Amino acid sequence: MNTLDLIELAVLDALGMLEKDEAQAFDAAFRAAPPAVQQRVRTEQERLANLEALLPDVSPDAGVRDRVLVAVREAILAQAVAKASEEEDDAEPLTFRKSRGVHQAWRVGAVASAAAAIAFGVAFGHSTLRYIDLEERFQGNIALDGAIGAYGTESMDIFFNKDLLQDVEFTPVDRDSAVQVVLEYIDEKNVGFLRCGALPVSDTVEYALVALDANNQLDRTFKQFASSGQLTSQQLDDLVLENGMRLALVSVDVLTGSRQIMATAIVTL
Amino acid sequence: MTKHPRDPKADLELMQRVASGEEAAIGDLYDRFGSLVYRMAFQTMPTRADAEDAVQEIFVRLWKTADRYDPKRAALVTWVMLLSRRHLVDRLRRSQARLKTSALGDTSGQMPGDGPAEAVRLEQDERYRDVLALVKTLPELQQRVVIRAYLGGQTLRQIGEELDTPIGTIKSALSRALVRLRERAVEDAAHEHA
Numbered sequence: 001m002n003t004l005d006l007i008e009l010a011v012l013d014a015l016g017m018l019e020k021d022e023a024q025a026f027d028a029a030f031r032a033a034p035p036a037v038q039q040r041v042r043t044e045q046e047r048l049a050n051l052e053a054l055l056p057d058v059s060p061d062a063g064v065r066d067r068v069l070v071a072v073r074e075a076i077l078a079q080a081v082a083k084a085s086e087e088e089d090d091a092e093p094l095t096f097r098k099s100r101g102v103h104q105a106w107r108v109g110a111v112a113s114a115a116a117a118i119a120f121g122v123a124f125g126h127s128t129l130r131y132i133d134l135e136e137r138f139q140g141n142i143a144l145d146g147a148i149g150a151y152g153t154e155s156m157d158i159f160f161n162k163d164l165l166q167d168v169e170f171t172p173v174d175r176d177s178a179v180q181v182v183l184e185y186i187d188e189k190n191v192g193f194l195r196c197g198a199l200p201v202s203d204t205v206e207y208a209l210v211a212l213d214a215n216n217q218l219d220r221t222f223k224q225f226a227s228s229g230q231l232t233s234q235q236l237d238d239l240v241l242e243n244g245m246r247l248a249l250v251s252v253d254v255l256t257g258s259r260q261i262m263a264t265a266i267v268t269l
Numbered sequence: 270m271t272k273h274p275r276d277p278k279a280d281l282e283l284m285q286r287v288a289s290g291e292e293a294a295i296g297d298l299y300d301r302f303g304s305l306v307y308r309m310a311f312q313t314m315p316t317r318a319d320a321e322d323a324v325q326e327i328f329v330r331l332w333k334t335a336d337r338y339d340p341k342r343a344a345l346v347t348w349v350m351l352l353s354r355r356h357l358v359d360r361l362r363r364s365q366a367r368l369k370t371s372a373l374g375d376t377s378g379q380m381p382g383d384g385p386a387e388a389v390r391l392e393q394d395e396r397y398r399d400v401l402a403l404v405k406t407l408p409e410l411q412q413r414v415v416i417r418a419y420l421g422g423q424t425l426r427q428i429g430e431e432l433d434t435p436i437g438t439i440k441s442a443l444s445r446a447l448v449r450l451r452e453r454a455v456e457d458a459a460h461e462h463a
Contacts, residue, residue: 016355053454060307071325
């Protein structure tokens, strides 16, 4: 391939007009060319690639920037979760022992999911978990009685403080998981209500809401509980949440003590 | 026209930050090239919504390939435009949404994209008005090739078959047409600023 051929291909490459094999051949020829030829080809390609004068004079809507950032975050999350899943296949059971770092898959999944929780806010359908929606469901009936029947006496507290409720939404590490987790929190009362859906029921597995430190190490356990079935509701008293706090819902093997992350969130109040 | 000042070291650092998933860097990349990428997408995609979707996809692709960016190979603006153009052509071919080139090939004054919907037609007018004015100054073969390739996203092989012309001739015609188009566009811009 001589210099003129290279330049011609560079022009076509600039327009995305080369077939895959042609593009590979061009790249190989370019790399093998002397520096002076590379420079000439590069100059020609830059001249031709920069065809801004042929483009229409339009501007993207302001919302496109946000959509781009969300799309990239989502891609980053998808990659991190996929990588975590691959590593998990070969991993020992994940632990929180302080003497050992959190398993890398755990870390990647937690960080990625936390990022996603920030990015998407409402990451999946929580409609059956939120008290507000629960109230709507019971509207026209005996709302409070219905709520108490479904969620226990703590419903009274949130029934009278629903305007103060703040949601902390969790994102499952496994995106295919049906698990749903929302923490409803009343800052003024330091009380939270953890709503979990689709947690598997098992004699040997319980679940825990935990906080992680900046290195994704276990910082503290707020509450450990068994799944009661489709919907689980846990009241957490004396709960103090702060912006930026990393939370996770983990499954706990009661026989071995090993923990596995199921969903993560970063607190944004 | 958007300016893209070149600082290879800064460009490399930016792409390294993008590769690491740093959100501020991705925002910076968009702020520098978002408008340019959107204009390319707007010109190539059939609707504004498609163009916006394509812009998202292109920036995801820029993030995925950011660690391969080599300032010795291309300036960042060139890298962005090359990758964008490749993606848009791929998308156009995949969606089979390319322009009806039989209409485009008619240089009797008909503008491209006489679609049924007025909104679409107006969008297409806006997208192609300036570039078609330049294209019409080219020799006939170059007009037909550049419209099919640059605006229609057809492969060189397809163009060769449609025009019953050897692919080597198509390549040369397209290459020459683009050089000429760029020169004329630069001349026009110089006259406008004079």
